[in-house]
Amino acid sequence: MTNALDDIKLNNDQIAWRAAQDIEDGAYVNLGIGFPERVAQYTVKGRTPVFHTENGVLNFGPAPAEGEEDWDLINAGKKAITLKSGAAFFHHADSFAMVRGGHLDVAILGAFQIAQNGDLANWSTGKGGIPAVGGAMDLVQSAKRVAVLTDHVTKHGDPKLVERCTMPLTGVGCVTRIYSSLAVVDIADGHFWLREKVPGISFDDLQAVTGAELKTEGDVLDLIVSGEGAPV
Amino acid sequence: MDKSVATLAEAVAPIGDGATVMIGGFGGSGAPIELIHALIDKGPKNLTVINNNAGNGHVGIAAMIEQGLVSKIICSFPRSSDPIAFNEAFKAGTLELEVVPQGTLAERIRAAGAGIPAFYTATSFGTDLAEGKPVETFDGKSYVQERWLKADFALIKGEIGDTMGNMTYRMAARNFNPIMAMAADCTIAQVTRIAEPGAIPPEQVVTPGIFVDRMVEVAEPRQEEILIREGAVYP
Numbered sequence: 075m076t077n078a079l080d081d082i083k084l085n086n087d088q089i090a091w092r093a094a095q096d097i098e099d100g101a102y103v104n105l106g107i108g109f110p111e112r113v114a115q116y117t118v119k120g121r122t123p124v125f126h127t128e129n130g131v132l133n134f135g136p137a138p139a140e141g142e143e144d145w146d147l148i149n150a151g152k153k154a155i156t157l158k159s160g161a162a163f164f165h166h167a168d169s170f171a172m173v174r175g176g177h178l179d180v181a182i183l184g185a186f187q188i189a190q191n192g193d194l195a196n197w198s199t200g201k202g203g204i205p206a207v208g209g210a211m212d213l214v215q216s217a218k219r220v221a222v223l224t225d226h227v228t229k230h231g232d233p234k235l236v237e238r239c240t241m242p243l244t245g246v247g248c249v250t251r252i253y254s255s256l257a258v259v260d261i262a263d264g265h266f267w268l269r270e271k272v273p274g275i276s277f278d279d280l281q282a283v284t285g286a287e288l289k290t291e292g293d294v295l296d297l298i299v300s301g302e303g304a305p306v
Numbered sequence: 307m308d309k310s311v312a313t314l315a316e317a318v319a320p321i322g323d324g325a326t327v328m329i330g331g332f333g334g335s336g337a338p339i340e341l342i343h344a345l346i347d348k349g350p351k352n353l354t355v356i357n358n359n360a361g362n363g364h365v366g367i368a369a370m371i372e373q374g375l376v377s378k379i380i381c382s383f384p385r386s387s388d389p390i391a392f393n394e395a396f397k398a399g400t401l402e403l404e405v406v407p408q409g410t411l412a413e414r415i416r417a418a419g420a421g422i423p424a425f426y427t428a429t430s431f432g433t434d435l436a437e438g439k440p441v442e443t444f445d446g447k448s449y450v451q452e453r454w455l456k457a458d459f460a461l462i463k464g465e466i467g468d469t470m471g472n473m474t475y476r477m478a479a480r481n482f483n484p485i486m487a488m489a490a491d492c493t494i495a496q497v498t499r500i501a502e503p504g505a506i507p508p509e510q511v512v513t514p515g516i517f518v519d520r521m522v523e524v525a526e527p528r529q530e531e532i533l534i535r536e537g538a539v540y541p
Contacts, residue, residue: 128408129332129481145334145531146479152333152387152531163477165484165512166332166358167416170409174427198434204396205405208383211435212409215428246432 079227079283082274083255084297087305089223091116092297093182093253096221097123104128104173104213106183107151110223113182116303124160126178128209130169133161150209173209174216181217183210185224185252187239190286192249192261194222195241207244214245226254226283233285235259235266256280258297265289270297308469309521310500314344317494317522321345321459326354328415328486329367330462333359333386334530336479338463338496341522342366343540345375345461352377356415356457358408358482360384360392363534369541371395380455382408388534407435412485414455419488419517424453460490463527464513467497471515472506480512487517494520498527 084092086109094116097103101123105111114125114136124133128150135156138144143154172178187195194214197207214220224234235252252259257280258270268288271280273296281288299305311317318341321327327345331337346369353376360379361368368391370376377400384392384403395401406414407429417425426449430436440451462483464473473495475483487493495513500523 127478129335129478131478144477145529146336146477148333148335148478150332152335163475163480165480166408166412166482167485170412174409174413174429193432204384204389204393204403206383206385207405207407207435209408211407211433212429215431243433 079256079275082272083226084272084299085305087112088299089253089255091299091305092258093221093223094118097121097180099123101179102126102177103180103182104178104217106210107208109184110182111151116305119302126172127155128169130164130166131155131157131161133158170209170212173212176216176218178213178217180219180221181213182221182223183213185222185234186241187234187236188222188224188249188252189236189239190261190266191264192247193239194244194249195239197244198242200242210244214248219250220248221251221253222249223253224255226256231283233283236285256283259288267291268294270295272297309471309515309518310469311520311522314340314496314522314524315347317341317496317520318345318348320492321348321350323350324352325350325458326356326456328356328457328460328490330460330481330483330486331357332478332481333362334366334534336463336475336481336483337366337530338461339366339528339530339533340524341461341463341494341496342370346370346373346541349373349375351375354378354380356380356455358382358411359386360389360403362386362530363388364391364539365533366530368392369539371401376401378402378404380404380406380411382406382411405435410452411455412482414452415482415485415489418454418456419485422454424451426451455489457486457490458492460486460493462487462493462495464495464497466499466501466506467495467518467521468501468503468505468515469521470503471495471518471521472511473497473513473518474506474510475512484513487513492519493517494522496522496524496527498525499523
């Protein structure tokens with residue numbers, strides 16, 4: 075099953091592109107370190123979201139050219155960034171007042187597991203090692219909308235969308251939309267609601283790699299990545 | 307009033323064994339590297355360090371760990387591009403770790419500075435990091451009680467300071483520095499330039515001098531990120 079999925083699933087850039095289509099003009103957005111950061115590259119033309127980073131910058135832009143880095147100007151991933159006009163600096167308590175006070179419109183994070191009640195596990199595998207949480211627990215409990223980008227299954231082919239998380243939780247009942255490598259799934263009323271799926275997979279095959287019931291209401295749309303600026 | 311001191315050694319002189327020390331910065335941005343290295347030269351033991359991270363490479367907080375100054379770290383994210391100093395001490399059992407969500411860490415520090423002994427936050431509700439903490443429901447939503455986080459000393463880095471302790475910061479190097487300045491009994495700042503009172507327009511003061519006790523000029527501060535890329539090791 076896993077090998078067949080590899081041929082039809084979206085790559086990380088395509089998942090990021092799909093998530094970017096839902097970011098509205100003027101939205102205040104926090105993108106998690108790593109894969110979710112790519113969403114910024116696919117901002118829809120004509121929309122100007124404002125990106126927030128935990129270490130105290132609003133309205134930052136892409137990385138500078140190599141050699142142009144200023145290491146006082148970094149993002150939460152400790153990578154060098156640039157500023158857009160209208161940027162602002164602030165200290166850490168203000169930065170997290172923006173998060174915890176419910177001022178952020180969207181937070182987009184990665185995931186180990188997402189449960190059908192919206193619980194998210196993304197900070198610790200629970201198998202020992204060194205725990206590191208960063209700002210994830212703040213973001214998921216307080217942003218107006220919390221979305222997740224993820225492969226639909228683990229490297230071993232196990233479902234990441236599950237009935238109940240078995241890994242340590244980052245937040246409870248917090249995720250409302252999942253952009254996976256195979257589908258767009260909403261979470262409401264304790265259930266997964268399938269909104270879109272890649273055309274190469276049947277409903278039954280998608281259900282087979284999903285760890286809890288996929289409900290539907292109305293049409294399930296084709297998840298197609300195309301158009302100007304879309305990644306291949 | 308003149309809070310300036312002449313040397314880094316004099317600036318960190320009051321810090322002794324067993325002290326709790328907040329250290330500003332986020333990764334290398336805003337990290338008071340020269341003050342940290344002066345503290346390593348002095349060599350107090352059994353320190354509790356409060357920082358967002360737990361050191362990187364072999365300079366700054368990582369060097370404090372390697373030189374045996376630190377017995378406990380309170381941070382949100384003890385990972386970095388080269389975390390060997392922290393990892394080895396943690397695995398050897400010589401370094402205690404308290405992981406705190408980043409916003410809770412910032413707010414615990416701010417609360418200490420503002421004289422608020424505890425507060426409630428939605429962050430960490432229902433997770434392992436809320437274990438043992440009181441939970442209350444407000445307007446139908448559950449919140450976790452968190453306590454203030456104080457320190458004996460704060461080491462911070464600014465851009466311009468005046469002799470009354472007023473400070474500005476450069477770009478995103480602000481991060482934890484202003485709130486740590488408020489939360490410590492004794493705040494020790496390094497700045498790129500110490501000026502006379504009035505040199506900083508009052509509208510542009512970020513940390514008012516009431517929060518700062520000692521200030522030392524480091525005219526050409528090094529960036530931790532660049533030191534790490536150079537493979538620097540302290541001492």
